[in-house]
Amino acid sequence: MKTHEPLSGVDAAWLRMDDPTNLMTITAVLVLEDPIDVGTLKEVIEERLLGFTRFRQRVRDPEESPRWEMDPHFDLDRHVRRAALPGAADQEELKARVSDLMSDPLDRSKPLWHMELIEDYLGGSAIIVRLHHCIGDGIALVQVLLSLTDEHFDPARFPTTEHTGRLSGFVEGAWKTLKETATVGSRILAEGTESLLNPSHALHRAKQGMSLGAALSKFAFLGTDTDTVFKGDLQVAQKATWSGPLDLTTVKRIGHAIDAKVNDVLLGAVAGALRHYLEAHDEPTDGVVMRALVPVNLRPLEQAFELGNHFGLVFLNLPVGTKNRLERVMGVKKQMDEIKGSAEAGAAFGILEALGHFPIEVEEQAVRFFGNKASAVMTNVPGPQEQLHIKGRRVQNVMPWVPRAGHIGLGVSIFSYNGEVRLGIACDGHLVPDPDTIIEGFELEFDELAADLSPEA
Structure with a gap:
């Protein structure tokens, strides 16, 4: 294992x-129906999480050459x-507690993650988890969190751990559950971007549709969306x-009745919810278009346990100004449907990779440039469709939130688990x-x- 591995771009x-x-x-x-004490939670983390080397590593020289x-002082x-x-x-x-923690930066002198346990919450317990985006993207980090559960944990633990965070002995057992999640959760919730979730499909379609150059041109010449109350300092x-x-x-x-994907239904409902918010605040809605940045996974699902970021971004215009919900x-x-044939996600990934190697001033200007073209970040992550447990305690629900870059003030996250969807x-x-x-709304x-x-x- 490398002792000073540089961060990817x-x-x-x-x-x-x-x-x-x-x-x-x-x-x-993560809300548990049954209570768990902090000692037991620490045992779970030590047993099931710390085998991911990244959770025992800190970032050195973050501004210049991060690695x-x-x-050396790691303390759980x-x-x-x-x-x-x-x-x-x-x-x-x-x-309110989650809101407060979202404003609290992680300590950069330590590994960039933290958990807070509410031992007594509505007869059970609640675990608030915070992980820095540089550790990994949403797909990877959801799988890491699921590794805390009994159903996704292999008692063989982590015989060897590579520097990338890839698990060797653990993957064989966990991959079985991941495949079940992929075939159920991904098919149901993420079917609207199915081809984008598979890099080979995305690249194949890119050859037939929008070229990389055309995608970059679209980014460059894309105008701003409607100025609403969701924009500002x-x-x-x-x-x-x-x-x-x-x-x-x-x-x-609902999707079957109108020949639409589940993803289309949920994102269409979000557009209606934002229209409801504007109407509730006596704001105009006619002709309003709110643009969202939507992360798109670019890694094969069998590599979901590898940490790091491997996703692109696409722009989606939410038809908030359309009166009819259908x-x-x-x-x-x-x-x-149009995005599935484009190279937008791959182009955005290339831009992000390049920005990581430029001076921070250049990156800040680029982030501001793209952030000004959207009013929200939206993510739709499929979770497992079976009941999960942590040391026998039933996991009632899981709710992750997407971070927002630049001057974007609204993040919308959709997550499915055990036959239910939450926004x-x-x-x-x-x-x-x-x-x-x-x-x-x-x-x-x-x-x-x-x-x-x-x-x-």
Whole structure:
């Protein structure tokens, strides 16, 4: 194992994008139906997480020539702590705690991750996880978190660990569960970008469709989207919230009824939720187009346990100004079909890789350039569709939030688990002081779509 392995260009780019108003930290909450104590959680982490070498490494010389090195002072107690919620200690207090932590930068003198355990939460426990984006992208980090569960853990543990974070003995057992996740979760939730999730498919389609040069030209000449309340100067305080569970079978039924992918239905519902927010604040909606940056996985699923970032970005215009909810879904579908034949994701990955090798001033200008062309970052990650446990405790739900680069103040995350879908919102607390209004709109949109397309309708 290399003792001073340099960060890849794209990992370095995400490290250097950190800003007090937009930290490049992926935050997630795992809610357990049964309580777990901090001692048991530390045992789980030591047994199931620390075999990933990256979680015992810190970044040296982050601004100039960033590289990984083993932390000579690594202490698990500095990365896992116990906390209690105030007042009623219910979901509202948990949302407030997550919001506060989103504004708190990780300590760069240590490995860039942290967990906080709420031992007593609604009869069970809640674990708030924070991981820096330079460690890995959403697909990789979700799989790392799932390795904490009984179903995704191989008792053979980590006989050998390569410097890249790839697991040798562990993969054989975990890959079985990952394949099940891929065949169920990916097929159901991410089918709207299925070809993009497979690099060979994406490259094949790129040869037939938009060239790399055309994709770069599109980025360069893309104008800004509509100026709405979601744009403006950012502040440090963040807000986090999430929806109740939506039935995945119902989402599939809606998609089948209008010949749309599940991904199209969910993103169309998000467009309706943002329209609902604007209407609730007496803001104009006619003709409004909100553009979102959407991460697209570019690694084979069997490599999901390798850390690092390997994804591109595509621009998606959300038809917020369209009045008819079915037309909003079909508008998303049309764009997603076009994106599947383009080289946009690969072009964006190449740009990010290059930026990591340029002076930080150049990177900041590029991030600002692309960030000004969008109002939100949206991610749609499929989770496993079976019930999970951590040391026998049932995992009730998992909610990850996507970080936002540049001056983008709104992050929208969709995650599926065990037959349910949840929407998470992470946003600038000044621009979007009441993100639960977006959640309200999303749940209303979903209910109305289901009612419109029910057999009795």
